[in-house]
Amino acid sequence: MFRTRLKAVAVAACLSACATSAAETRSAPDGQAVITAPKNKYDPKDDVKLGREAAQEVEKELPVMRDEQVNAYLNSIGRRLANQIPSEFRHPEFQYTFTAVNLREINAFALPGGPMYVNRGMIEKARNEGEVAGVMAHELSHVALRHGTAQATKATPYAVGQVAGQILGAIVGGGWGQVISQGSQFGLGAAFLRYSREYEKQADLLGTHIMANAGYDPRDMANVFRTIQQEGGSGAPQWLSSHPDPGNRYNYINQEAANLRVAQATRDTREFQNVQGRLRSMSPAPSAEDVARNSKAGRTTGGDNRPVTGNVPRPDSRYQTYNEGDVFRISVPANWRELGSANSVTFAPDGAYGTVDGSSVFTHGVQVGMARHESHDLNSATDELIQSLQQGNPQLRRQSNYDRGTIGGRQGLRTTLTNVSEATRGQEVIELYTTLLSDGALFYAAGVAPRDEYSGYRDVFSRVIGSIRFTR
Numbered sequence: 500m501f502r503t504r505l506k507a508v509a510v511a512a513c514l515s516a517c518a519t520s521a522a523e524t525r526s527a528p529d530g531q532a533v534i535t536a537p538k539n540k541y542d543p544k545d546d547v548k549l550g551r552e553a554a555q556e557v558e559k560e561l562p563v564m565r566d567e568q569v570n571a572y573l574n575s576i577g578r579r580l581a582n583q584i585p586s587e588f589r590h591p592e593f594q595y596t597f598t599a600v601n602l603r604e605i606n607a608f609a610l611p612g613g614p615m616y617v618n619r620g621m622i623e624k625a626r627n628e629g630e631v632a633g634v635m636a637h638e639l640s641h642v643a644l645r646h647g648t649a650q651a652t653k654a655t656p657y658a659v660g661q662v663a664g665q666i667l668g669a670i671v672g673g674g675w676g677q678v679i680s681q682g683s684q685f686g687l688g689a690a691f692l693r694y695s696r697e698y699e700k701q702a703d704l705l706g707t708h709i710m711a712n713a714g715y716d717p718r719d720m721a722n723v724f725r726t727i728q729q730e731g732g733s734g735a736p737q738w739l740s741s742h743p744d745p746g747n748r749y750n751y752i753n754q755e756a757a758n759l760r761v762a763q764a765t766r767d768t769r770e771f772q773n774v775q776g777r778l779r780s781m782s783p784a785p786s787a788e789d790v791a792r793n794s795k796a797g798r799t800t801g802g803d804n805r806p807v808t809g810n811v812p813r814p815d816s817r818y819q820t821y822n823e824g825d826v827f828r829i830s831v832p833a834n835w836r837e838l839g840s841a842n843s844v845t846f847a848p849d850g851a852y853g854t855v856d857g858s859s860v861f862t863h864g865v866q867v868g869m870a871r872h873e874s875h876d877l878n879s880a881t882d883e884l885i886q887s888l889q890q891g892n893p894q895l896r897r898q899s900n901y902d903r904g905t906i907g908g909r910q911g912l913r914t915t916l917t918n919v920s921e922a923t924r925g926q927e928v929i930e931l932y933t934t935l936l937s938d939g940a941l942f943y944a945a946g947v948a949p950r951d952e953y954s955g956y957r958d959v960f961s962r963v964i965g966s967i968r969f970t971r
């Protein structure tokens with residue numbers, strides 16, 4: 500059962516230029532970085548709406564804390580920072596809210612339009628209030644610069660997925676997807692669920708300005724990021740995977756801090772000591788994995804999707820052609836259905852697909868999609884895709900080297916993978932084809948069949964994948 504977490508993933512096809520293009524920051528004469536918000540085709544009202552929808556999901560999935568003292572404390576820091584957002588990045592419709600989450604990992608994330616969530620582990624591990632403010636200023640900057648919807652603006656829409664789903668996915672990449680996916684219900688996600696390094700640097704730099712204006716020392720931001728980096732275990736990877744280090748982070752934050760004047764910066768406060776003491780005296784916060792596991796155990800499979808019945812009709816010998824957005828055309832057996840999502844489209848027969856624990860799964864069929872990556876060549880982009888697939892499919896193994904192949908007339912790679920279905924314990928075979936599109940996005944097609952039926956599907960896969968034509 501090939502698992503892809505369709506719900507929380509977006510087509511955030513990172514143009515190959517986006518990782519390397521000059522950061523949208525220049526130095527003003529006073530040495531301070533000049534920050535320009537990235538291009539965004541959405542209205543700020545969209546940010547608010549999407550953030551609100553995502554917040555509802557978050558509050559269903561995550562153990563938010565109702566502790567008044569803790570939330571009031573986060574609010575006081577948050578307001579102080581939000582009041583210093585430079586006027587050009589203020590959006591009157593945004594509403595900044597700050598909520599503690601009862602999770603152990605050092606993590607925080609913010610949704611478009613303003614809702615921010617800070618893990619208890621973050622507050623417990625911080626050395627002082629300045630460090631908490633540093634993480635919050637960084638998250639606040641992603642919101643003010645509208646990075647979630649900017650990411651969706653860059654995305655290459657091609658599937659039938661709704662725009663909202665795409666944006667939500669891209670944003671949820673800011674952290675929530677990571678948090679709830681720890682339990683393994685997580686497929687393609689890792690490739691999408693993160694801001695680009697360019698956005699990271701912007702959020703760092705704007706964050707230092709906001710901190711300084713609010714009377715915090717931006718060097719505390721550099722310090723807390725260094726702690727997260729060095730921490731390695733216990734949740735730090737979550738934060739780092741959604742907020743990748745643009746390189747030299749500690750140094751450039753400190754350099755920027757040197758250009759900013761902060762008299763009498765707030766570092767340690769009695770309120771911080773009180774709140775931290777209060778949290779540390781509570782029974783330890785659960786890990787995200789514990790929470791995901793428990794919510795999985797307590798949840799019944801959603802009834803709105805057809806179950807995987809295992810009763811799968813043979814592929815029809817007649818084929819039907821689908822046009823996917825303005826990106827490609829594909830022909831599949833006429834008895835396969837088209838299952839669109841924001842980041843991919845899956846063609847599968849009845850009985851071969853469904854939802855398990857909130858993840859979309861299929862046992863027979865072909866999935867075609869695009870993945871964002873940070874690689875410069877097809878081989879390593881394909882490696883990256885396989886690694887992210889392995890997060891949702893821990894038993895996924897590559898069985899062959901990459902062969903040269905073609906897909907839609909483009910040079911590509913082909914490889915065979917095997918996987919063990921978590922549900923049936925059965926072996927399955929996955930034929931994976933990849934190519935880089937002209938905008939740098941990784942395009943993939945994966946044929947999936949149970950091992951003992953694979954010989955009957957091999958020709959179907961070649962025919963389906965051979966039918967792909969790019970249309971732009």
Ligand SMILES: [Zn+2]
Binds near residue numbers: 694
């Ligand atoms: Zn970030």
